[in-house]
Amino acid sequence: MSSVSSNRALFLKAAEDLRSNDKQWQAYEAAGHCVLLAGPGSGKTKTLTVKLARMLSEDVDEPRGIACITYNNECARELESRLETLGIAPGGRVFIGTVHSFSLTQILLPYAKVAGLGLPDEFKVATRQEARAALAAAHAQVIGGPENPQNWDMRLGRHRRRFLNRELPEWRTLDPELTELVEAYEAELRARRLIDFDDMPLLAVRALAANEWLRTAMVAKYPILAVDEYQDLGRALHGMVMGLCFSAGMRLFAVGDIDQSIYGFTGATPELLRRLSERDDVETVRLGLNYRCGSRIVSASEYALGENRGYKAPDGAHEGTIYFHPCTGGHAGHARYLVEELISEIRERRPGTNLGEIAVLYPAAFLGDEVANAAAKHGYSVIRTDGNALYPRGSRLMRWLEQCAMWCCGGWRSGRPRLSRVVSEGARLFHETIIDEDERLTFQRDVTAALWDRRDETLSLSDWLAALRDEIIRPRVDLARSLADELGILNDFLNRIGPDGDVDDFPLGEFAGIGSGLDRLNLSTLHSAKGREFDVVILFGVDEGRLPRNNATENDVREARRLFYVGFTRARHEIHLVYAQHNPSRFVTEVQERLEGE
Ligand SMILES: Nc1ncnc2c1ncn2[C@@H]1O[C@H](COP(=O)(O)OP(=O)(O)OP(=O)(O)O)[C@@H](O)[C@H]1O
Numbered sequence: 001m002s003s004v005s006s007n008r009a010l011f012l013k014a015a016e017d018l019r020s021n022d023k024q025w026q027a028y029e030a031a032g033h034c035v036l037l038a039g040p041g042s043g044k045t046k047t048l049t050v051k052l053a054r055m056l057s058e059d060v061d062e063p064r065g066i067a068c069i070t071y072n073n074e075c076a077r078e079l080e081s082r083l084e085t086l087g088i089a090p091g092g093r094v095f096i097g098t099v100h101s102f103s104l105t106q107i108l109l110p111y112a113k114v115a116g117l118g119l120p121d122e123f124k125v126a127t128r129q130e131a132r133a134a135l136a137a138a139h140a141q142v143i144g145g146p147e148n149p150q151n152w153d154m155r156l157g158r159h160r161r162r163f164l165n166r167e168l169p170e171w172r173t174l175d176p177e178l179t180e181l182v183e184a185y186e187a188e189l190r191a192r193r194l195i196d197f198d199d200m201p202l203l204a205v206r207a208l209a210a211n212e213w214l215r216t217a218m219v220a221k222y223p224i225l226a227v228d229e230y231q232d233l234g235r236a237l238h239g240m241v242m243g244l245c246f247s248a249g250m251r252l253f254a255v256g257d258i259d260q261s262i263y264g265f266t267g268a269t270p271e272l273l274r275r276l277s278e279r280d281d282v283e284t285v286r287l288g289l290n291y292r293c294g295s296r297i298v299s300a301s302e303y304a305l306g307e308n309r310g311y312k313a314p315d316g317a318h319e320g321t322i323y324f325h326p327c328t329g330g331h332a333g334h335a336r337y338l339v340e341e342l343i344s345e346i347r348e349r350r351p352g353t354n355l356g357e358i359a360v361l362y363p364a365a366f367l368g369d370e371v372a373n374a375a376a377k378h379g380y381s382v383i384r385t386d387g388n389a390l391y392p393r394g395s396r397l398m399r400w401l402e403q404c405a406m407w408c409c410g411g412w413r414s415g416r417p418r419l420s421r422v423v424s425e426g427a428r429l430f431h432e433t434i435i436d437e438d439e440r441l442t443f444q445r446d447v448t449a450a451l452w453d454r455r456d457e458t459l460s461l462s463d464w465l466a467a468l469r470d471e472i473i474r475p476r477v478d479l480a481r482s483l484a485d486e487l488g489i490l491n492d493f494l495n496r497i498g499p500d501g502d503v504d505d506f507p508l509g510e511f512a513g514i515g516s517g518l519d520r521l522n523l524s525t526l527h528s529a530k531g532r533e534f535d536v537v538i539l540f541g542v543d544e545g546r547l548p549r550n551n552a553t554e555n556d557v558r559e560a561r562r563l564f565y566v567g568f569t570r571a572r573h574e575i576h577l578v579y580a581q582h583n584p585s586r587f588v589t590e591v592q593e594r595l596e597g598e
Contacts, residue, residue: 007087011053014086018043018050027051027285033245033252035230035277035284039311040301040569041292041533044255048228049082051253055224056094059251065093067222069102069237071229073396075531079228095222099237100197103204104482105431106218108195115207115214119195125482126194134192138184142177154265156182160198161267164205164239201236208243215248223250229531230256231273232263238272246281259305260566262527264559288312290569292533294320297571303594304587305565321574324592326581331541334578335370338538339378342576343521346536350573355380357535359522361567363560367541368523375521383514385524390503391493393528397473397486398493400429401465402515404447408464409457409512423447426472432480446472457509462497464508465490526567537571539564540578542585561587 018024024047027036038044056066070076076096088094095106104125112119126134132150139149159178163171172179189196195203208215225244227233245252254276261270277284288311290298295313297320302308325342327334338360347353360371365386375382385393392398400422407422423444427434434440450471454464469490477487497505513520522534526547541547548560564587568575577588584592 007053008057010085010087011050011057014046014050015054018047021287021289023285023287026283027287028054030253030283030285033279033282034254035273035282036253036255036287037257037273037277037284038255038287039257039259039290039309040566041290042287042311043289043291044257044287045079045082045228045531047287048226048253048255049079049086052083052094052226053086053088055226055253056088060093060223062093064221064223065095066224066226067095067102067106068097068226068228069099069233070096070227071232071530072098073394073399075228077399078531099233099240100200103200103236106221107204107207107214108200109432109481111207111211111214111217112203115211117203117207118190119203120190120193123190123193123195123481124484125200126189126192126196127484127488129488130192130194131189131196134188134194134196135185137188138181142181142184152178152181156185157198158265158267160202161235164202164235165209201234201240205236205239205243208240212248215243218244219248219250225250225252227252227254228256229260230254230276231258231261231270232256232266232268232530234263234266234268235272238276241276246279252282259307259309259562260530262530262559262563262566264555289314291317292572293569294318294571294573296320296322297568297575300575300591300595301565301569303591304561304568306561306587306590318573320571322591322595323574323576324588325576325578326584327578328581331367331370332374334540334580335374338371338540338578339374339380342538342578343380346574346576350535353535355519355521356383358538359524359529359532359534359536359570360538360540361524361526361529361570362540363526363547363563364541365525367546368525371523371540375523381510381513381520382523383520385522385528387525390496391489395486395489396429397483397490399515400425401468401490402511404451404468405464405508405512406515408451408455408459409509412452412455419448419451422451429486430476430480430483432482433476454508457507457512459508460505461508461511462494462505464511465494469494526563529570530566533570533572535572536574536576537567538576538578539567542577542579542588543583544585545583547585547587 015028018028024043027034027047028051036044036047052066052068060066068079070079076098079096095102135153136149139152155178159175160182241252244250256273258270258273261268276282290311290313293301293313295317298311298313300322302311327337343358346358362368365388368384368386369388372382372384403417403422403425406417407419411417426447427440427443430443434443450468454467473487477483495501496503547564548557552560579585579588
């Protein structure tokens with residue numbers, strides 16, 4: 001969550017860039033509900049940030065503000081840092097965060113009791129372990145038998161997210177056993193004074209639907225709601241938008257791309273954004289230029305998607321190149337080829353290319369293992385953003401610790417990052433426990449002292465992390481209602497680099513390097529590459545049976561294709577497709593055939 005006060009001159013200057021693009025300008029000028037639909041690299045995020053700065057300065061009087069909901073914490077950070085360049089510094093009027101954190105911090109924590117949700121007093125957010133225990137107890141009650149209760153976890157989540165309104169008869173008739181399991185699971189959680197991750201938006205929508213005064217209170221605080229990546233945010237957010245914007249009078253500025261919808265398995269559906277954009281009371285603006293990718297990559301990306309959207313690169317844009325790499329043997333051999341030959345070729349062709357400007361994207365984390373092994377043998381450092389990473393990159397606590405490490409390893413001298421930024425990000429992380437100015441000052445003093453004494457890049461990472469955990473983190477997590485899982489992530493990581501762990505401890509400087517990302521090869525799943533951009537992108541493991549998967553339904557194939565498209569459009573200059581020679585993904589074959597037929 002972030003709060004800001006704006007600086008007019010800076011955003012007016014940034015707005016000049018939008019003037020040359022009449023569609024971006026139209027969105028910038030829109031006065032009512034506006035939906036910005038646009039393809040990759042078209043400047044959605046840029047338009048959104050400049051528009052946010054303008055609305056904050058011109059349309060919303062203090063102390064009222066703007067709520068901006070983004071897909072994940074990574075996207076929230078990206079927006080925050082882009083807003084910072086527009087002179088919008090922390091101050092109190094803007095919420096930026098995920099739909100879960102909006103639901104928890106803006107609706108449930110302040111209003112759950114008065115909104116009549118029937119939650120236990122002083123409820124906490126369940127850790128993964130606590131949620132698993134509640135599911136096991138519910139499973140024993142409703143289903144029984146020797147199977148692993150966790151097998152039900154995905155179905156349970158989808159079922160809960162599908163029915164915002166449990167008054168509908170289908171809630172009871174569609175799958176009565178699953179409904180009974182959901183109810184038993186939620187009862188188990190409540191008996192333990194807990195809510196889980198899915199509960200946050202579901203309970204928030206329920207509270208808003210049942211309480212007109214709550215909708216009024218939200219509109220009073222945030223007369224404008226901005227939403228980024230709308231296509232992936234799911235039914236609960238859509239329910240909130242309908243209630244807050246189209247019945248209670250909040251103004252909406254939503255941004256998204258139906259073709260980049262890749263989270264169908266969580267219950268998100270591109271249809272919701274389409275429906276929103278077709279409303280008569282919404283001004284829908286479509287952006288058509290792709291500023292990121294070379295012109296050949298832009299046209300080939302339409303082959304990747306299998307649709308003709310008419311996207312173009314701006315006049316004078318570089319061309320960009322698409323390379324095909326059919327490989328023989330298994331994935332380990334493909335990974336060796338990638339690391340030992342392909343990357344060297346790229347660096348010869350593009351001298352000065354830093355490893356940090358190259359990304360290897362793959363459909364599943366085990367493929368990342370192959371590339372990581374090959375890279376380690378070759379002496380390349382990597383940053384992984386997938387389920388097999390050393391720690392989850394989405395963890396807000398770990399990202400904050402990376403920043404702290406960067407400060408201790410030279411940031412204190414160079415100002416990158418500034419201490420004030422490190423402190424304010426930390427304060428946001430622990431905001432539940434920092435409720436007044438005195439506590440904020442204590443936090444600032446504690447963080448400054450802890451980091452000042454440990455400005456040494458040769459320190460053992462595990463000693464450094466353990467000290468920060470004990471001095472700064474644990475006392476605050478104990479007081480917070482939603483951070484136990486984050487502490488769990490830190491402890492798991494400390495165990496991995498501890499004496500009995502599977503990874504050797506390493507110096508603080510190396511951990512700080514992970515945060516800075518310089519000269520480290522980016523390894524990421526296609527899903528986690530969303531919203532990012534790199535000079536060179538290597539799509540690895542794009543084989544039939546993997547993308548799309550074997551036995552995929554028609555819907556799954558469509559989503560796999562969009563995922564391929566998302567990966568393809570992360571590249572500025574070069575895109576490389578690495579696949580099994582005798583088993584290329586049908587999407588690779590199609591791009592190749594259509595390029596050859598041009
Ligand atoms: N009007 C413009 N003039 C020049 N450059 C622009 C303009 N609009 C956007 N760009 C540049 O294009 C690139 C892509 O912009 P941005 O990241 O906002 O796109 P996006 O639509 O959010 O992309 P994606 O959906 O693929 O994540 C950025 O480097 C941005 O600075």
